Amino acid sequence: MAIFLVGLNHTTAPVDVRERVVFTSDQSRTALTTLSDRGLLREDVILSTCNRSEIYGLTEGDSSPLVEIRDFVCEFHHVSPAALNGCFYQQTQEEAVRHLFRVASSLDSQVVGEPHILGQVRNAFVLALENKSTGIVLNRLFQKAVEVGKRVRAETEIGSRPVSLSSVAVETAAKIFGKLEGRAVLVLGAGEMSELTVESLSLHGVTNFVVANRSLDRAQELAAKFKGTAIPWEKLDEALLPPDIIISSTSSPDFVITKEHLERLMSARKRRALFFIDIALPRDIDPRVQEIYNVYLYNLDDLKSIAENNRAEREKDIPKADKIVDEEVRLFMRWLEGLAAVPTVTSLRKKVEQIRTAELEAHLRKLGPVGERERNIIDALTQSIVNKILHEPTIRLKRTTDESERKDHAKALRYLFDLDKEEW
């Protein structure tokens, strides 16, 4: 019995390969059932995201079912095996456990520390659990993986710094304005990048959005999405007075707001702080606006370089995270080895019980006809003797805390009682 993992991820397979072997929830259910029906894996879980497709399972013997599983995946997704050549990796036991723990901790992600993978691991497990594809080992493995993921996030800086452009913009806004709830935001241009930033801001409690766009239709569309208001481009001057944050991403070739323009408005704004997020290329906001008192401006390059820096900072904490993972892998492996005593005890009892029933039958036959009552007494007598004899070794084996000692005991027991003939 061994924990086994086979899969591919963003480092081994390009996106056009990965997208062909993605398992939807329904496909996962079918695949899980098929894998166990074919006797390839005893317990199984499929973890499939846009960056990875991995099958975790418990193998019966020591043989590796890599080829069979790979063939199964190809057959399932109607992909020729040649297309997946060299994309698959496999891990067993400790290494498989470590791999899953690192995945759950977002150490194996394309963007280290990204927060979604933990939920995806949890969902993959719940799906398999509901499908009754998991057992004692994988249940514990995945529960632990989720715990490890949480622990790494809490104890390291891996997930703490924003690495996407919109989240960097939001963090900076929060350092200027404190709580963002109740702040007024003006959106110039209704492009995709504006939408992303608006979305991040709205997640932080901003509700007051005004959208100005050269095409009013598009402005209304974006405004409706975030319950804001749309205004025609001609009314821009008035619109510049209330906001605290201005996001700009128009396709205008010239500056939409110049220093001189804004300077005239600042006294009417009572010199309140104003934060420009200029994500347009070419730039919309005259960089000289920063010379105006209490005006802040971040452009696309600023956001990018901060995001890059934060990414590097996150990666600095990888060794710390790996230490946590190692620690948890050790604990898990100890539990897994402890589990090894359970089959020894079970097979010992099974073997002795077989002997007892066989002998009982044989001797009852010799005895000739006996009444129901006498038969029950003899049965109880043999059972009692067997139980009394097995009591001590069972207790002692389970009670041993030292791992190598327990292994030795189990080994001795298996040898003395010749238990290894049976599979466990």
Add this chain to the structure above:
Amino acid sequence: MYIILSWVAVLFYLVTEGLYGFNLFERRPALAKLASRFLILSMAIHFGAMLARSRQFQVVPYNDLYGSLSLFAWMVAIIYLALEFRHRQKSVGAFLLPIPIILLVLATLLNRTERYTPPAELRGALFAYHVTSNIFAYSAFTVSFILSAMYLLQHHQIRIRRSGLLFSRLPSLELLERMNRTSVAIGVPVLLCGILLGSLWARKLHVRWVWDPKLVWSLITLLIYAGYLFLENRGTWKGKRSAIISVCGFLIIIFSYSVVNLFFSSFHKFY
């Protein structure tokens, strides 16, 4: 006895500082609450130390260097505590608490145990109110100075687009500005009271009105901080500029505490 209590207070302040510092990295409500409780406890012990000393020597805390420094430290702490309660924010504590800690350590180290009997004119309730309100006002301005320095630091981080450790641990500009306003708004009326009480007291002693250099500088300080409140309120000098005013005000305070006290002042010795 009070020396031991002083050191115990220092120890408790250090633990408090550690808790506030830890809270900057691990935001846990329980931890922040514990930090505030420890601060109150430290201040109680500190107060006990001042009380024990007053009992022992029959002096009010502000008659010598130990007393005034120690009282100053205590008042900085209580103003911080007031700000914390008013603005429900614990992220400033770690940056502010080193001030009372350093002051108290200095006070305890510089302490001399001789008995000191102040002259008759340096006693009485009026004098006591005069001195305590002035020390209280200066504590408020010290807090404002630290908040302004933090503001300028954070402002600089945002301007140079540095999103490092400092940027992520320093509070937002908005909060710093708000807390700063509160502490100046506490300091200005209290300083005004202090100056008025001082002149009342002088009149009571039938001292001829003199333009004591210390008085002049106190009035300048008062004007600067009142100017801060005025400009801040009108909205013309929000943010960075008001932080700079506060820093300037503090430099003047340092000047009047040191140079003016030592070389020019006739009767203001320690404060």
